[in-house]
Amino acid sequence: MSDAxxxxxxxxxxxxELEAVVGKLERGDVALEDSIKLYERGAELKxxxxxKLKEAEEKVAAITLGADGQPTGTTPVEGM
Known part of the structure; x- marks a missing residue:
């Protein structure tokens, strides 16, 4: 687990890192207190x-296509 x-x-x-956290929790060989910390970090990672996915979806949604199917520009997304 990273401290980043x-x-x-x-x-x-x-x-x-989320996948690593889930793997550790699924093995069940982690002490209870450590499991709680892992779960909390996992929730933050999730x-x-x-x-980040929402941000990417908004960027993709902001791309407009012309009649020829090619991108013609982008529309600003609030907060970006």
Whole structure:
């Protein structure tokens, strides 16, 4: 498990660590107190992944296509 700030992680970094956290919890060989800490970090990582996915979806949705099917530009998305 990384001590990196979750808010600084890319989607891929957060997803990799989330998968590692889930793996540790599924094995069940972690002490209760450590399991709670892992679960809390996992919840934060999940939220980061969801936020990064939403951000990507908004960017994709902002792309407009012309009659020829090619991107013609982007429409600003609120907060970006």
């Amino acid at each position: 700030a979750i808010s600084e992680m890319s989607f891929e970094e957060a997803m990799r 939220a980061r992944c969801e936020a």
